Amino acid sequence: MPATIKDVARESGVNISTVSRALNHGYGVNDQTREHxxxxxxxxxxxxxxxxxGLVTGRSHSLGLIVSDIRNPFFAEVARGAEDAARTGNCDLVLCNSDLDADKQMQYVQSLLEKRIDGIMMNSVSMLSREQQTQLAGSGVPIVLLNRPASNHTFSTVCADNESGGALAARYLLGLGHRRIAHLTGPRQHGNLSDRARGFVRALQSAENPVQPIVLHGKFNFDGGAELARKLLDAHPDVTAIFAANDVMAFGVVQAALDRGLRIPEDLSLIGFDNIEFSVVVHPPLTTIHQPKYEMGSAAVDILLRLARDKSKQIPEHRRLGVELVERQSCQQRNSGELRLPRGRQSHR
Amino acid sequence: MPATIKDVARESGVNISTVSRALNHGYGVNDQTREHxxxxxxxxxxxxxxxxxGLVTGRSHSLGLIVSDIRNPFFAEVARGAEDAARTGNCDLVLCNSDLDADKQMQYVQSLLEKRIDGIMMNSVSMLSREQQTQLAGSGVPIVLLNRPASNHTFSTVCADNESGGALAARYLLGLGHRRIAHLTGPRQHGNLSDRARGFVRALQSAENPVQPIVLHGKFNFDGGAELARKLLDAHPDVTAIFAANDVMAFGVVQAALDRGLRIPEDLSLIGFDNIEFSVVVHPPLTTIHQPKYEMGSAAVDILLRLARDKSKQIPEHRRLGVELVERQSCQQRNSGELRLPRGRQSHR
DNA sequence: CTCAGATTCGCAAACGTTTGCGACACTTGG
DNA sequence: CCAAGTGTCGCAAACGTTTGCGAATCTGAG
Incomplete structure (x- = not known):
């Protein structure tokens, strides 16, 4: 139905190759006929x-984005960053939701490969079998892993600097005068979360007056945050500050604190991680470590486009993106905190 | 690099057409050679x-989704529904963010058309010029409008039943015994919001004891909700229930109420619209009208796939999806409400 | 005027499929 | 044994581009 290049050629009295050249680069065609x-x-x-x-050039000018669930605000932000970058790179984005299901993930990859996609971004490859991973690596299409630390893989990666994010949180709480500090986080296997924990703990320990935080592991969702907070407040009612491994857990902490009549930040300072959109609207507005989600998406696309440009050098690229502290209203100076606590407890390691 | 159909043909000693038939429908090829x-x-x-x-069949097996911003949780949910449906229909989804910019929107449409996409879903077409709209209609590709009421357009539409949603909220508040009721909504031009308002007002007026609500128009975001709530509480401190045109506005109302020391639901009942994900985590958990966002996405894809299947009958389809009330903790029975109010005020119309 | 070089453009192959049509062999009913 | 039908498969065109190559024309210097 729509006009083809032949129609244009016939109508303008030239060969289709001339039309193609005129419309694309314009090189090797007379100015006059080109304009015509x-x-x-x-x-x-x-x-x-x-x-x-695409059939002849071998490039489809589209990029695949496989996330676990686009309804997760984190991935929505990543997707937006990716889409904007793809658009300026003259590509479009095909969206896939894997639900962290390995088979589904591979099916998507296959489907994308059949469309001769120029590159794939995916947020997790951890649950893929060894065989699936090598199959992925041998597919010939550039792949960048989102939110995964650099490794010796054949894949490129884009990741936030989780460790310095943890350190940032630690120094901030120390600066506010807190000494009884806890960290609520997810399972130990989770790479990003354990990076955050490591950065946090090390910064506390290497302070001039070293502090040994209480670290509790649990589920890294809303309920997990609430549950861990209850457990923490039962065992250590004297804590004055909590660092939650992500904002959603922090919301759970808010819930648990509210249930006990604890006010934030008056009775308990709270800092999260991620800076998801709703951390500003929740009450109190959450102080948190901002993760550059949008930039992760655009950085991933940048890598993909570069890799797609010169097919020759396919060396993977690893980018670690900086994080920053966003100060809102869930933390408060703890001037008198040390005085109220018995000395013995403070030196407790 | 990857194996082509010719490789398979050569390797199995048959013609490429036989390979194609064997792999696709399998009709007209011997069982033995097919298996081989x-x-x-x-x-x-x-x-x-x-x-x-796709070049020869004319179908690309991909669908376009143009939303204003995927970071909006509403569209993320729609996108998820669309993607799931597309996947079961063996299509994939290309995602576009228009920012409600008419030019950007048209550029995306053009880009999608160049890829010979099978159908396009978009969430707004209102700001397109008359010329752009006819251009869209004449493009030959099926288009379904998201979240737009049915009209005499040449486009298909998918929309929630906003009017009965408003009525649902009204009957619920009446049932709780409220008589001094307000509705905070967006600008009058907004079709969906005015549908909600109409349903709400009509249901209140047609009750056995008719009620005339206070209706205030403003911006339909967080700040707008807070601002309207302040204005309302200044002018009518006796209102006992508020229906906010969407959940984000409702969050603004919560903020404003909190600032005045009003407790929800003890002092003020509040009901929202949309049932966005965070209405359950906010405090108090928000009673709201659930909008079938996921289903909107999948319904849109269903329409598109049907339209793409038989190119012959391209009659647009309009679906209105049901809404339902989700009862949480932001509303409360108002037994004594009527008794405390002077009679004169109640009969005020 | 001539001829080399540059400019402009057409021809045709190629990309990897699908599919209508015809060739051929095999079955089957008369 | 023959004709018609059926099943199986190959041939080639088509989808709409891009691009290498060569032909034709033009330009300008000698």
Whole structure:
């Protein structure tokens, strides 16, 4: 139905190859005929068939993004960053939701490969079997892993600097005068979360007056945060500050604190991680470590586009993105905190 | 690099057309050779090039989704529903963020058309010029409008039943015994919001003891909700229940109420609209009208797939999806409410 | 005027499929 | 044994581009 390059060629009295050259680079075609061809193409409302072009050029000008669930605000932000970058790179983005299911993930990859996608971004590859991973690596298409630390893999990675994020939180709480500090986090196996924990603990321990935080592991969702907070407040009612491994856990902490009549930040300072959109609207607005989600998406696309440009050098690239502290209203100076606590407890390691 | 159909043909000693038939429908090819071809294809790890196939079949097996911003949880949910449905329909989804910019929107449409996409879903077409709209309609590709009421357009639509949603909220508040009721909503031009308002007002007026609500118009975001609530509470401190046109506005109302020391639901009942994910985690958990966002996405894809299936009958389809009340903790029975109010005020229309 | 070089453009192959049509062999009913 | 039908498969065109190569024309210096 739509006009093809043949129509334009016939209508403007030249060969289709001339039309192609005139419309694309314009090199090797007379200025006059080029303008004429362009005019005719505009008049016929000609739109090049990109999939026909893709057949011969071998590039589809689309990128795949496989996330666990786009409803997760984190991935929505990543997706937005990726989409904007893809668009400026003249590509479009096909979206896949894997639900962290390994088979589903591989099916998506296969489907994307069949479309000869130019590159794939995915947020997790951990649960893939060894065989699946090598299959992925041998597929020939550039792949960048989101939110995964650099490794010796054949894949590129984009990751926030979780460790310095943890350190940032630690120094902030220390600066506010807190000494009885806890960290609520997810399972030990979780790479990013344990990086945050490591950065946090090390910064506390290497302070001039070293502090040994209480670290509790649990589920890293809303309920997990609430549950860990209850457990913590039962065992250590004297803690004055909590660092939650992510904002959603922090919301759970708010819930648990509220249930006990504890006010935030008056009775308990709280700092999260991620800076998801709703941490500003929740009450009190949450102080947190901002993770550059948007930038992760755009950085991943940048890598993919570079890799797609020169097929020759396919060396993986690893980018670690900086994080920053966003100060809102869930933390408070603890001037008198030390005085109220018995000395013996403070030196407790 | 990857194996092509020719490789399979050569390797299995048959013609490429036989390979194609064997791998696709299997009709017209001997069982024995078919199995042989399939085995060879599997051995060579053959993956059909879908873009080559698309060239001849004319179908790309991908659908376009243009939303204003995927970071909006509403659209993330819609996108998820659309993606799931697309996947079961053997299509994939390309994601576009328009920021409600008309030009950007048209650029995306053009880009999608160049890829010979099978159908397009978009969430707003209101700001497009008349010319752009006819251009859209004449593009030949099925289009379904998200969250737009049915109209005489040439486009299909999918929309929640906003009017009965408003009525649902009204009957619920009446049932709780409220008589001094307000509705905070967006600008009058906004179709969906005015539908909600109409349903709400009509249900209140047609009750056995008719009630005339206070209706205030403003911005339909967090700040707008807070601002309208302040204005309302200044002018009508006796209101006992508020229906906010969407959940985000409701969050603004919570904020404003908190600032005045009003407790929800003890002092003020509050009901929202949308049932966004965070209405359950906010405090208090928000009673709201659930909008079938996921279903909107999947319904849109259903329409598109049907329209793409038989190109002959391209009559637009309009679906209105049911809403339902989700009862949480932001509303409360108002037994004594009527008794405390002077009679004169109640009959005020 | 001539001829080399540059410019402009057409021809045709190629990308990897699908599919209508015809060739051929095999079955089957008369 | 023959004709018609059926099953199986190959041939080649088509989808709409891009691009290497060569032909034709033009330019300008000698």
């Amino acid at each position: 061809v362009i005019a005719v193409a505009a008049r016929l409302n000609y739109r090049p068939n990109r999939i026909a072009r | 071809v399939i085995a060879v294809a599997a051995r060579l790890n053959y993956r059909p090039n879908r873009i080559a196939r």
